Every structure is written in structure tokens, then in C-alpha cells.
Amino acid sequence: MITSNSNSTIKLVKSLHHKKGRDEHKLFLAEGIHLVQEALQAGWKVQFYLWTAKLGESVEGRELLERLQTVAPGYEVNEAVFKGAAETESPTGIIAVLPLPAPVEFDLSDVSLGLIVDGVQDPGNIGTIIRTAWASGIRKLIFTPKTADPYQGKVVRSSMGGIFNVRIFRNEPPGSIIAAAGQKRIQVVAGDVRADRTYFEADLTVPTLILIGSEGRGIAPDWENFSIQNVLIPQPGKAESLNVAVSAGILIYEALRQRLNMDTCKS
Structure with a gap:
């Protein structure tokens, strides 16, 4: 379990609160059960995720954790450190780190x-x-x-x-x-x-x-x-x-x- 704000993974996640960090690491954050579910449903790759015991308080949260454990590395974090890494005031126990989409050629060929x-x-x-x-x-x-x-x-x-x-x-x-x-x-x-x-x-x-x-x-x-x-x-x-x-x-x-x-x- 991660218990320190000095942990390198926590520092990385905090850097993604800012555009400079997102651009440097080519990563961004999805926070909360619903958003992470939507990312997985849409086929996005999860680089890694942070979670706390709070995630296991709901059936939905437990099911999400089970699914995440099959697709990406995860790190359990204590509540105090997790709150500092989260962007919301009342985090629900899950933050997924995802890669920014790779640049693609500007194309309007199939736009209606x-x-x-x-x-x-x-x-x-x-x-x-x-x-x-x-x-x-x-x-x-x-x-x-x-x-x-x-x-x-x-x-x-x-x-x-x-x-x-x-x-x-x-x-x-x-x-x-x-x-x-x-x-x-x-x-x-x-x-x-x-x-x-x-x-x-x-x-x-x-x-x-x-x-x-x-x-x-x-x-x-x-x-x-x-x-x-x-x-x-x-x-x-x-x-x-x-x-x-x-x-x-x-x-x-x-x-x-x-x-x-x-x-x-x-x-």
C-alpha cells in the first residue's frame, strides 16, 4: 500500500492535474467509478490505476476493481494520500491513468x-x-x-x-x-x-x-x-x-x- 505523498507514482498522478504534466507524460486522469467504467467500455487502455478501500464499499466498485485487475497494474493507496492525488473534493476510491490519444491526421472524409x-x-x-x-x-x-x-x-x-x-x-x-x-x-x-x-x-x-x-x-x-x-x-x-x-x-x-x-x- 502507498502511504506517502513522496511516492513517485503519487507525484506523477499529481503532475497530471496540470496541462504541462499531461503534455510531458502524454497521460491524463479519469476519476470515479462511472468514468473509469466508460473508459473501459469504450476500449481505452488503462496505464495504471490507484484505488482505496472505499472502492470496495459498493458492488459496482468491487466489480470494477476485479475488471481492472485483469487489464492494468494497480496500486492501493491510503485515504489521506489518495485524497491529495485526487482532483475532486469527495473521491470515490478510484483514479485511472490513461494515455492521451496519439495525434492523427486531420480528416473530415466521413463527417455528416x-x-x-x-x-x-x-x-x-x-x-x-x-x-x-x-x-x-x-x-x-x-x-x-x-x-x-x-x-x-x-x-x-x-x-x-x-x-x-x-x-x-x-x-x-x-x-x-x-x-x-x-x-x-x-x-x-x-x-x-x-x-x-x-x-x-x-x-x-x-x-x-x-x-x-x-x-x-x-x-x-x-x-x-x-x-x-x-x-x-x-x-x-x-x-x-x-x-x-x-x-x-x-x-x-x-x-x-x-x-x-x-x-x-x-x-
Whole structure:
């Protein structure tokens, strides 16, 4: 059992709380029974895991530990040291360490509906956007260079497992996204309070990338250099703006609604 905060494994896990450590070691954390279950279900490799006696207090926890023991090395840790290694205030006795996905070539060849996340910084919003994309069937997300790290702990937890079920292309500038989309005849549609037409007037049944801008400034000025379609989400109330994750959900599910209606009409 690990009983010291000076243990090298504990130091490694703590370093993964920060982007510098994640980038250096090419690893990230999944904390909690549900998240680790989702990672295993999605076929992710577990590098190693930390656990405490608390994990054995539930049937679900015991079953997870039995499964983990067949796929990766694990280290039992006392509660005090584990709490320091965890990112949550009330850890449930399990932290899995997973490899960051290897970089892959940016490819939109099989995209019918995808998502561009441009400059969003709040990890809770990013996690919710990933969760919504996963629920709607979107499998590819594109993050521009100034968007927050999707593998930080709060994003991973907020995604509720979505992070393990979508592919994320990171650090793609607007120019390369537009070029790739143009080659595949994929339209780019962005929410914009200045737009002349509403989102439900746009045709979202064709191959589409939905562009979501940051919480404060919206989409980056660079996008004005390219031909994209701007649509308005009506706000007849007096709220200054919508939450960015809510806006993403509205546009994603309007695209899904249109496609389901089209399939119904065909049948």
C-alpha cells in the first residue's frame, strides 16, 4: 500500500492535474467509478490505476476493481494520500491513468455532422458540449488553438464519458478547417446574434460543421475571412446571452431534428 505523498507514482498522478504534466507524460486522469467504467467500455487502455478501500464499499466498485485487475497494474493507496492525488473534493476510491490519444491526421472524409469549438475556455462548458455531441451521434470535434485542454480533469468529468467516445482534433486553425471542409463540401454554420436568419431557417440536413465561439467574444475574428453561414438563436427575453453549451445543444439538436424529419418523410 502507498502511504506517502513522496511516492513517485503519487507525484506523477499529481503532475497530471496540470496541462504541462499531461503534455510531458502524454497521460491524463479519469476519476470515479462511472468514468473509469466508460473508459473501459469504450476500449481505452488503462496505464495504471490507484484505488482505496472505499472502492470496495459498493458492488459496482468491487466489480470494477476485479475488471481492472485483469487489464492494468494497480496500486492501493491510503485515504489521506489518495485524497491529495485526487482532483475532486469527495473521491470515490478510484483514479485511472490513461494515455492521451496519439495525434492523427486531420480528416473530415466521413463527417455528416461535426462540431468546431473555437476559443471556449470554461471546462464545464467544454465537457457539456462533448457530452451533448456524444449523445447526438457526433463523432468528430475540432478544437481551435485557443480552446482549453479537453483532457483536463473537469472537462473529462463533465463529459460524463463522452471524452472516450468522440475523436477530438486539437489546435486546428480556422484556415485549415475551412480548406478541409471545402474539399468535402461541408458547410460551416455559426451562431451569431447579428445574423439575419434564424437557425431553424438554415438547411442542416446537408454535411455541416457547427461552429461554437467562446463565452465572451463569440467566434474569433479570423472566421470573418471565410465564407460561413451565420444563424440567429432568437432570445425574445431580456437575457444578455445564452450559455455556450446551451447554444451548442440547440444547434446540434436542430440539425438532428431536421435529419430525423427528412428520414421520416422518405419512409
